[in-house]
Amino acid sequence: MLSEKIMDLRKQRGWSQEELASRLDVSRQSVSKWESAASVPDLDKIIRISEIFGVSTDFLLKDENEQKDLYEGSLSSVLYEEHQQYFIKEITEEEANAYIQLVENVSKKIAAGVSACIFSPVILLILMGLVKSSRLTMHEDSAAAAGVIALLLIIAAAASVFITWGLKLEKFEYIQTQPLALTERTEEAVRKKQNDFEPDYKRFITVGVMLCIVCAVPLFAAVMFHASDSMYFYCTAVLLMMVAIGVFFLVWAGTIHEGYEKLLGEGDYSPEKKIEKKRNDNLSKVYWCTVTAVYLGVSFLTGRWDISWIIWPCAGVFFAAVCGIAAMLRKR
Template identity: 40%
Template sequence: MILADKVMTLRKKNGWSQEELAEKLNISRQSVSKWESGASLPDIDKIIALSSLFGVSTDYLLKEELETEQPSETEDVYEAAKERAVSLEEANGFMGLVKKLAGRIAFGAGLCVLSPIPMIVFSGLAEYGADAGVRGAAAISEDMAGGLGMVILLILVAIGVAILILGDMHTEKYRYLEKEKLALQYGVEGIVRKRKEDFAGRYRFCIVAGVTLCIIGVVPLMVAAAFSAGDLAYIYCTAVLLSMVAVAVFLFVWAGSIQGSFDKLLQEGDYTVEEKALHKKTSFFPAVYWCLVTALFLGVGLYTDNWRYTAFIWPVAALLFVAILYIVKEVAKARLEKGD
């Protein structure tokens, strides 16, 4: 049996198409097609890669007289059925793209948090502005405040969501980094780890600053309550709280996106092989959770018309998110262990 027949037989035995085999070897589908038709032969590097990929010896691939598959003699290249090779060019392309998009995605997430502020402020001015002596407040009716505030809210949310969707579409071709077991080619791990170490200081700063902003964002409300401030003061304090949370979200998302690009390549943090299996089971949760929280915030706020207390939904939801996500992951892990 010639090499072309052996490659085709082994490929089909593993249930791969020519395109899938090409992806695992970082070559074009046409190259695989030429190998299997006998139009060309793979070079020595690809012979070694095929040996490791199919779990057979290089002798079996190269010697026509050997008809029986022999175990691979290479142990350090990669196990193709489980691992996907990542080149330096591929890794640099991914890290560069994430760094470019991180600011935009963080801005989109921040806009979604900021979106209720105009409605809260306009409603406060319409209801309490005239009594507080705010110039021009009497001209704002409650219907005008509610309608205009809702229009601005929807516009900001639409812009924020559009930015998030576009960012996700740009990184679609690298989605396999979150799902497959990876094998970084020679020298890639060292470069990625060096970049991660260089970014570590900024990552820690963003996380600490974001948490601090979330905590002190509640302080204006507490001060207003301590001094029995007027209703309009509570409205402004709520707007300040949401603004600080929005900045915190920006820091979390920006730093988390860049840090995540390193962790995905190194298969560390939330992207270990075990976590990738869990992610497939739990990836639905964050989007569903925060959509429900947003709906709850708007629903309670509009129903009670008491935004000063409704704003506390956000910090409470953030704390509950961590606890509920942990439970969801534990349940998913138990199901994976059972083989469900």
């Protein structure tokens, strides 16, 4: 039906009814009536709709609603021809609710795991500080060994959390990789939850960033007051604990916020960007294999392993430029 096609095409662009209405110079109520089949747009509006979405008027008026045509309307024809395997995935309200609930559970676990990895050297630092201040009657090597054991155990526990909860998200992998289509009711429900979470998101991000900024204060205070060597260990431990707490808030809030963006097809998860990211996968493999070969070749030939590492940060920055150039060439 024409009403369904207009609604599906609008959602694939991530537009609201108001945005489509402004492009057609009509009221939002008119678009709403079209999508609910309460009225039919005039012929000139149908032609305008076909121009906006890049589809033919035959596609809009015929009763055929093949996924191929829907996909071709939501993305450029070039992307469609090269990526015919990427069709629109329809998401039910039950799927959306199940995904949001899982993301909310996983976000805390992943955030705790990341924070644990940052926290892992704290025990080692405290033990070394106690030994340096002679408050712990233990050989320095023994204290270091005990601290490293604690570090490895914490990282192992965090890794198990990443694997366990990461696997649970695999069944929803299509939400991250495929273009999605949500019903009006589902989109409204998801957007309401996103809006309800927005104040918490801003609060957690603010707290997390502030903790990461002020975490170095104890260490600089130790330098300013010419503290003992043991105090430097303690201050570094405090620094890591503050970073761990800050990162917990950042990862927790960021994961949930990202989950809403994936469902709604916003930001880095719009249909076009999902396909663009997939197209860059092969480029990424070739690029990083080449960088690795260059790094090893330069390092072995010069023997300057102490400075050859600079290839990696330079390659990371240059990769963004390569992806940008590739995107521009594809648009030609």
